[in-house]
Amino acid sequence: xxxxxxxxxxxxxxxxxxxxxxxxxxxxxxxxxxxxxxxxxxxxxxxxxxxxxxxxxxxxxxxxxxxxxxxxxxxxxxxxxxxxxxxxxxxxxxxxxxxxxxxxxxxxxxxxxxxxxxxxxxxxxxxxxxxxxxxxxxxxxxxxxxxxxxxxxxxxxxxxxxxxxxxxxxxxxxxxxxxxxxxxxxxxxxxxxxxxxxxxxxxxxxxxxxxxxxxxxxxxxxxxxxxxxxxxxxxxxxxxxxxxxxxxxxxxxxxxxxxxxxxxxxxxxxxxxxxxxxxxxxxxxxxxxxxxxxxxxxxxxxxxxxxxxxxxxxxxxxxxxxxxxxxxxxxxxxxxxxxxxxxxxxxxxxxxxxxxxxxxxxxxxxxxxxxxxxxxxxxxxxxxxxxxxxxxxxxxxxxxxxxxxxxxxxxxxxxxxxxxxxxxxxxxxxxxxxxxxxxxxxxxxxxxxxxxxxxxxxxxxxxxxxxxxxxxxxxxxxxxxxxxxxxxxxxxxxxxxxxxxxxxxxxxxxxxxxxxxxxxxxxxxxxxxxxxxxxxxxxxxxxxxxxxxxxxxxxxxxxxxxxxxxxxxxxxxxxxxxxxxxxxxxxxxxxxxxxxxxxxxxxxxxxxxxxxxxxxxxxxxxxxxxxxxxxxxxxxxxxxxxxxxxxxxxxxxxxxxxxxxxxxx
Numbered sequence: 001x002x003x004x005x006x007x008x009x010x011x012x013x014x015x016x017x018x019x020x021x022x023x024x025x026x027x028x029x030x031x032x033x034x035x036x037x038x039x040x041x042x043x044x045x046x047x048x049x050x051x052x053x054x055x056x057x058x059x060x061x062x063x064x065x066x067x068x069x070x071x072x073x074x075x076x077x078x079x080x081x082x083x084x085x086x087x088x089x090x091x092x093x094x095x096x097x098x099x100x101x102x103x104x105x106x107x108x109x110x111x112x113x114x115x116x117x118x119x120x121x122x123x124x125x126x127x128x129x130x131x132x133x134x135x136x137x138x139x140x141x142x143x144x145x146x147x148x149x150x151x152x153x154x155x156x157x158x159x160x161x162x163x164x165x166x167x168x169x170x171x172x173x174x175x176x177x178x179x180x181x182x183x184x185x186x187x188x189x190x191x192x193x194x195x196x197x198x199x200x201x202x203x204x205x206x207x208x209x210x211x212x213x214x215x216x217x218x219x220x221x222x223x224x225x226x227x228x229x230x231x232x233x234x235x236x237x238x239x240x241x242x243x244x245x246x247x248x249x250x251x252x253x254x255x256x257x258x259x260x261x262x263x264x265x266x267x268x269x270x271x272x273x274x275x276x277x278x279x280x281x282x283x284x285x286x287x288x289x290x291x292x293x294x295x296x297x298x299x300x301x302x303x304x305x306x307x308x309x310x311x312x313x314x315x316x317x318x319x320x321x322x323x324x325x326x327x328x329x330x331x332x333x334x335x336x337x338x339x340x341x342x343x344x345x346x347x348x349x350x351x352x353x354x355x356x357x358x359x360x361x362x363x364x365x366x367x368x369x370x371x372x373x374x375x376x377x378x379x380x381x382x383x384x385x386x387x388x389x390x391x392x393x394x395x396x397x398x399x400x401x402x403x404x405x406x407x408x409x410x411x412x413x414x415x416x417x418x419x420x421x422x423x424x425x426x427x428x429x430x431x432x433x434x435x436x437x438x439x440x441x442x443x444x445x446x447x448x449x450x451x452x453x454x455x456x457x458x459x460x461x462x463x464x465x466x467x468x469x470x471x472x473x474x475x476x477x478x479x480x481x482x483x484x485x486x487x488x489x490x491x492x493x494x495x496x497x498x499x500x501x502x503x504x505x506x507x508x509x510x511x512x513x514x515x516x517x518x519x520x521x522x523x524x525x526x527x528x529x530x531x532x533x534x535x536x537x538x539x540x541x542x543x544x545x546x547x548x549x550x551x552x553x554x555x556x557x558x559x560x561x562x563x564x565x566x567x568x569x570x571x572x573x574x575x576x577x578x579x580x581x582x583x584x585x586x587x588x589x590x591x592x593x594x595x596x597x598x599x600x601x602x603x604x605x606x607x608x609x610x611x612x613x614x615x616x617x618x619x620x621x622x623x624x625x626x627x628x629x630x631x632x633x634x635x636x637x638x639x640x641x642x643x644x645x646x647x648x649x650x651x652x653x654x655x656x657x658x659x660x661x662x663x664x665x
Contacts, residue, residue: 391459430473
């Protein structure tokens with residue numbers, strides 16, 4: 001009696017057998033180095049593979065060569081046809097024979113016209129073969145090969161589902177639309193789970209192997225895994241899913257699931273940023289292979305579906321193009337590191353246009369809009385703990401500040417209805433970026449003091465980091481600069497004492513602002529200048545009030561000597577700016593009769609504040625002089641701490657400020 005085995009059961013048995021075989025279908029090594037600026041072509045290793053590995057492994061190289069050759073019309077059956085030509089007798093290796101036989105069976109099942117296998121049954125079988133594995137099945141060679149097979153089978157299931165659905169539409173048959181949506185969602189989820197696990201396995205194997213055996217050439221490096229994954233997704237899974245999603249929209253069965261914010265489309269396109277994020281992790285030295293090319297090509301090919309989805313009642317905050325949508329807005333499925341990588345590559349190609357037709361040439365956009373697409377992603381790199389990604393951030397910031405004069409923040413009040421657009425030009429994001437840069441300045445300085453040639457690690461010195469911060473600040477309007485400096489100053493004083501050493505530098509950034517207002521007001525002073533000076537006062541006022549709390553009333557000593565010493569340079573910077581503000585009052589009072597009521601009120605506020613500041617400075621000067629006298633005596637009871645001579649310099653600047661502020665207006 002013959003037992004009939006259903007196709008899905010047979011596929012399950014085949015996948016189970018292959019999943020327990022210990023054989024690598026991906027013996028790729030990169031022994032040929034990149035030449036010039038051209039990307040390394042994975043096919044080069046396939047050609048080398050044919051010459052260097054045993055014949056019984058050639059079908060794997062043929063498989064990859066077929067997949068990566070760039071022919072869009074290749075389907076799953078074509079891919080499996082290569083296994084029919086394999087000579088199984090060339091090896092006695094049991095695992096290799098099981099692979100060859102298993103793949104031949106898969107090919108015969110899927111390519112047979114007599115086989116009736118529902119797409120959801122095929123996908124369920126593939127999912128079960130992954131989710132129901134033994135927990136300890138993390139063998140790298142087998143996992144990589146199964147990852148490719150499962151991905152291709154999933155894509156084939158989606159393609160079959162669309163084909164059968166269109167056939168059912170022609171014959172007015174009942175269609176389970178929600179099952180089709182579930183097929184797409186399950187395919188994306190399966191691919192993402194396999195992608196993350198595979199990347200972890202490949203990365204761990206590579207790192208552990210290079211530590212134990214330095215110099216060894218490994219068959220599967222993390223960057224190669226991401227390249228193959230990107231090809232499979234952009235050439236097989238994404239087109240198949242997009243085609244099925246388009247069918248759902250054509251027949252008006254989106255039902256709120258197919259949308260750009262958090263539905264199928266967000267998951268489909270979000271995978272592009274996830275792949276870019278993984279590539280940044282896999283190729284930290286910017287020795288990128290071709291994932292970026294594949295993904296940008298996929299973005300271009302997806303514009304039609306993107307426009308179609310937007311026409312079905314999408315929210316207004318969606319971008320005009322898919323690329324801008326991925327860059328401008330936070331999507332639940334979009335990885336921030338991947339979004340930053342997308343912005344980096346886009347910015348790089350705007351600065352150095354490529355002749356490669358696969359890379360879309362940037363559309364002509366305003367300087368402000370290009371800034372919106374690029375700058376918010378800089379901090380994603382700079383705030384990362386990985387040195388290679390921090391370098392990406394410095395590179396990107398340098399391109400924006402120095403290399404791309406056609407990309408600049410708005411110089412006037414711009415009011416966007418979307419918060420993401422508004423934030424790109426705001427003092428909030430500028431302050432956050434400046435604070436991150438100052439933190440890096442401090443960390444790099446510490447590294448430079450302890451590690452010789454430390455600049456070779458990051459390729460940026462502390463001085464270069466500070467210079468970039470100053471150049472970035474200068475790109476914004478004076479009003480935004482002052483607001484950002486106020487936010488940074490407050491954060492340093494309130495919650496980030498580690499950066500207190502850089503507070504004087506931050507306060508020094510305001511002195512040119514005050515001097516600029518003074519020079520401008522020699523001719524005429526406008527309401528904008530007075531308002532700006534009031535903003536500066538809001539930065540200085542908390543520090544001046546703190547002067548009253550420096551000393552203990554019961555002693556000549558400061559309450560906290562280390563804190564007092566850490567603020568000496570900040571106080572000195574403040575005193576210099578106060579003297580400049582007094583110059584403004586001299587000029588402003590001379591033009592008092594030309595001001596309107598609001599301007600007179602502002603000028604009076606500034607004058608009154610300077611008068612109160614003078615009182616605080618006089619009191620502080622008296623306490624400081626007592627401290628200097630105490631430490632100058634050098635008694636055993638009042639032995640001065642190291643660095644006490646800095647108080648003399650502070651007293652000098654304080655005395656100059658008091659004399660300046662005490663003069664007549």
